[in-house]
Amino acid sequence: MTESKIKLDVKTIKLDFPILQQNVRNGNKLVYLDSAATSQKPKIVIDAVSSYYEKINSGVHRGAHYLAELATDAYEDSRQAIAGFVNVKAEQIIFTKNATESINLLAYGLLNATLQAKFDKKIDPRLVISENDEILITELEHHSNIVPWQDLCLKTGAQLKWIPLNADGSLDYSSLEKLVSKKTKVISVTHMSNVLGTLTDIELITKYAKSVNALLFIDACQSVPHMPVDFQNLGADAIAWSGHKMLGPLGIGLFAATTELLDILPPFLTGGSMIETVTMEKTTFAKAPKKFEAGTPAAAEAVGLAQGVAYLNKIGMTNVFQHEKDLANKMVQGLLEIPGVTVFGPHDGNRGGAVSFALQGLHPHDVGQVLDDLGIAVRVGHHCAKPAMKKLNVQSTTRASTYIYNDESDVDIFLDGVTKVFEFFGSK
């Protein structure tokens, strides 16, 4: 992919997002710094969803009438667009409802393979999890990349192992030598942390995964929306992310995997739309992607997401990433200049736009409340990463996270807001 290097024209970009035009608490202009939770949507995405319902709504892949054809084409074109975005073939993209469902698709696929293997010799042994096996994740994961694996371990008797998080927010890669062994069946790691904005050393993890022939899954929720991601370069068996964090509508998630994995993995959900033929004795499944898309799909949402992808492509993901790195650095440096502020995780380097911090003596809820009063939306809490919180020695943090519609003036307003928080509560 060749991209011209540009500085983002954020003033113009902001105008494409209707929600950013309004005033919030106390008539303040909205400064939205919670895109790691969910991104805002440009008008073209909102319009694409309405237009689907106004013009072509009908059952995708069901029926030969005019509208059904249009809807099916629109849905499949969206798949194609999203496939291109991460450099896979259309058949390698599975639509789900969010990343959490995508991760469950894999975990339950493995559970189903394990159950089925008792009667079916054709199940690939790579998918069968036994009591002697181990699943390896990191202490930095989002609950959505912890709980499905804990649950799979509960049902198979496998052991869950953790790559430790150092107190400084880096992963302890030296532990891999001991943690990865012939017992390691699955390795599942985040690509970019939703708490710290840090990037995982995927190259290293891939090397370890390959050395023991373990399945490698990457939680790409925070990477695909914010940086160029080429599935072929990752060396993973599968990745997942959510459409709603990359300008798309709610209710549409993605699972992308190698053709080999999609061929051998049993389906998670079964029923209509995912079959080849059904008789009273037996059902045969369709090939991927249909095999993993049971029931009537969220076609309008897929169509909306494709417009989000087009919007990002127009800017160029290299430019998006550079823009967010610049904002994050400005934010981190600005925060560090305010006495009493701690920034979690590395303070420089190759990072994304999610910044977690603490104000001495103040609880994140109270910090977020004062910022909210100024029209600044940040996330407070454990960010669905309680094991990471524990390692960082905090109950919760305040997190500001950026996207393409944020500029330096947003960061300035935010930094000024943080100073005001201290003023409001006085010294404790």
Add this chain to the structure above:
Amino acid sequence: MKLSNMYQEVILDHYKSPRGKGLREPFTGQSHQVNPTCGDEITVRVKLSEDKNIIEDISYEGVGCSISQAAMSILFEQVLGKNVSEFDEISKEFLAMMQSKGIYEPNEDLLGDGIAMIGVAQYPARIKCALLSWMGVKDAIIRSKGENK
């Protein structure tokens, strides 16, 4: 800033100098409450009198925001030495105020400093912070009575 509706002086004062804080012996029932959205936690102990009627001590320890900490401290002041049915009455009044979206004439005789929490009732995301300690005490009382083990 309208925010001072929520963070009234009384609340900040309770937050900065919490009354009755710390876990104490003896106690008749203990409860652990977690606010799943922020991870805040509180452990509450209650000591009921022999006839299980008078709340002789309430002690607590926890991590939380100013609202949850102040709510606990206010509760301590307001409820210590009262009997269980009085607690139920106060707790009902407090809940009604918190669910009122801030449009309510709270009974100051019952709630004491607790009436300052009316500003919090305007912020749905924070109501749980104010209620956490009340749920803890209620649960600890139930446990003291042996109705729930």
